[in-house]
Amino acid sequence: MNLLEVNNLKVWDVNTGKEIIVNSSFHLKQNSCLAIVGESGSGKSVTCRAIMKLNKSYLRQSGEILFKGKNIHDLSEKEMRKKRGKNLCMILQNGMSAFDPSCVIGIHLRETLAEHFNWSKKEMSGRMKSAMESVMLKNPLEIMNKYPHQLSGGMLQRIMIALAIVLEPDIIIADEPTTALDAISQYEVIEQFKKLRERLGCSMIFISHDLAVVKNIADEVLVMKDGEIVERGKTAEVFSEPQHDYTKYLVSTRQVLSNHFNRIMEGEAVVVNS
């Protein structure tokens, strides 16, 4: 059975009447990772937020979003809130701004856990501590008493992953989790995402415009352009035999870059055209 099924999802702006997602249908199998690729403004983030029912109030959505067979559009705000975090966990792009700048990190973590579990303060700290250690964060207790601006983007990203580990959600939705990071942190975070899947056995929706990352982590890929899904399929197939022109373009631009890179690495002389 599909864990998540999206049928005919449509999202539009009430003020301008503009359609942001035209008519999307896709599904997510248990224990798999679906990547959504596309340039900014193609509707990737809006799709994810639609699943969370967290789009801005001027965006309306219609269609079916079935989570474990139940349409989330039929859920009340209160029921939906119970699902957020516990069942559907989101990880944002920019760790720096994802936490309230005027509180220490621990406050957000504790508030979230208190919302979903009846744990004592001590148990929360204990679980957070071991989760944070598992994502290679040293001195977790100290980190929990720090303000966001005192930590690096990569660390904050891993804190979000650690929170996801404790929450044990069914689906993790990661919205460009590596875009704001430098190359080394990017690598570390991706490794943590892979481990996360192995460990929790959960499904994942992974949004990115970085094809290398997607190739590395996803089982299936959706390619979006202007609010429409223009191509879908197994990751390897989409990358080796792209059907749609846009996908071909995406893959080829990447190819050019990496070819260039490979040439340099192989020590060929690079002719600079001036």
Place this chain on the structure above:
Amino acid sequence: MASYILRRILIMIPLLIIISFVTFVLINLSPLDPAEVVLQSQGVPQITDQLIAETKEEFGMDKPFLVQYFHWFISCLQLDFGHSYVTGKPVWSLIGPAFLNTLKLTVVSSVAIIALSILLGVICAVREGKMIDKSIRGVSFFLTAMPSYWLASLMILYISVKLNLLPTSGMNSFKSYILPVAIITISYAGIYFRNVRTSMINNLNEDYVLYGRACGLSEKKITIHILRNSLQVAISIFGMAVPIILGSTVVIENVFAWPGLGSLSIQAILSRDFPIIQAYVLVLATAFVIFNTLSDIVNAVMNPKLRSNL
């Protein structure tokens, strides 16, 4: 943190000394000879050179400039600002109570301004772009363009005289506060609620709100986070506003005959009563510096990002 607060308080001392010096120099820049002013304001019919010389000696005006400043500064520390040229009363006996009255008006108005600004700011932010947001901003635009003394006069005419609801002037009961406070609040809240609104809106669109919701936090908790962050901006703005209001209630005080610094200073300016003007500047500038320091400290305590930069 403690060291920052101490540093901020210590830095006030040189600042206050400079302020006192500037105040002293300012009065001595007057194109008139102060001795002559003294005699004129006492209504002496014929001012002779001998009288001027005597007055100079009496007021210590014949001494070197820095010595005069030093004497003046020392006596200011003891709240002795000299005597009024006109009435001969000690300046502090006039300034002290007037300052208290102005302070009362300022504090009550500031509380009203803060309450109204936050209320309107939050309403407009939550309903951004809707009818209520637009109309509140539109009305506030015209209210801030209104001369406050004009509005005050109209209110006196219609509310106090025609309807006989509130006193026209003076400071007798809590009723006396209503009109002046209302006028000051209208003029300032119209500016400051915009800041609350903008900072609320900026915060509503922050990622931490989205992430908080995505983690399933209740709206109540999220609102507390937003308020916490937007109030920081609001508080820093109000920190600047309070001393400014303290110094600019002059016109309103005059319209309502409020027995405060504003009324006193205008009297002093019209009769060129220099010691009072001097004390007025010194007292308000000191209060200004103290309030600014306080607001900086409160800001630093509230804002962890600032705190770690100190």
Place this chain on the structure above:
Amino acid sequence: MKFLKSISQDKIAAISFIVIVLTMIIGTFAPLFSPHDPNGVNMGLRYAPPSLEFLLGNDHLGRCILSRIIFGIRPSILWVLGALVISVLIGAVLGFLAGYFRGKVDAIIMRICDIMLSFPGYVMTLAIIGILGIGLGNILIAFIIVKWAWFARVIRTSVMQYSELEYVKFAKSVGISNLTIIRKHLIPVTFADIAVISSSSIGSMILQISGFSFLGLGIQAPNAEWGMMLNEARGVMFTSPELMLAPGLAIILVVSAFNFLADSLQIILNPKLSRTIKPKKNSPFSKIKNQEKEVAG
């Protein structure tokens, strides 16, 4: 021209702009536009209601209110604008010196600004009026003395930002003279910032100066000035409140026009300024107050 084009697309801004330009023209050529002598006393027409000959009626001395309003534009608006221009100029010169050359010049100018800004502006203005004596000229001088420091501060920040840009650094490194760099590369870009900050303070300045006149510190009788007219009207407020109407509405109209225009200017010229500037590092001696708005008209 680009400016006029953007203004014409914004209806409120366009109307405000027309109101301001008309007011300034009428004020400059007041003798041509005013139907009567603004100071012509006519005891027979005291408190006369509006008539064809006297469109806005007559005041407590039988003077033509319309003519007084028209002549009042000069001290109430034009002279205030003049004072604003002078203080912005002083602020701009010092701000450029401090922001461009940095070093000792900057330190000295900024310390003086700090001292000036540690006095509440309104109180300082009153004190200077107290020392120089009452009169509109002295009020304007007081305003110039008090306001320049704030302009210098803001303009310095703006100049510093642009001086850091690569093309300015490049111009410096290839040996173009400082004066040329300032003239060619800095004045055009900082002009937008200067226009925004000065336009946004006109409204409150007009209100404040009319407030001083209202208190009797400004222009002396029998000359016409809007705040002064309100002061005279206040004396007879209970018997003929309608005298408060014309000058009050005139002030509201012009100040609103300036405020609306300033808002549009800000959006057209410098959209990033319209967001609240979050307080950054604040050291006691260097505190930029982006909200130095004083209402006390």
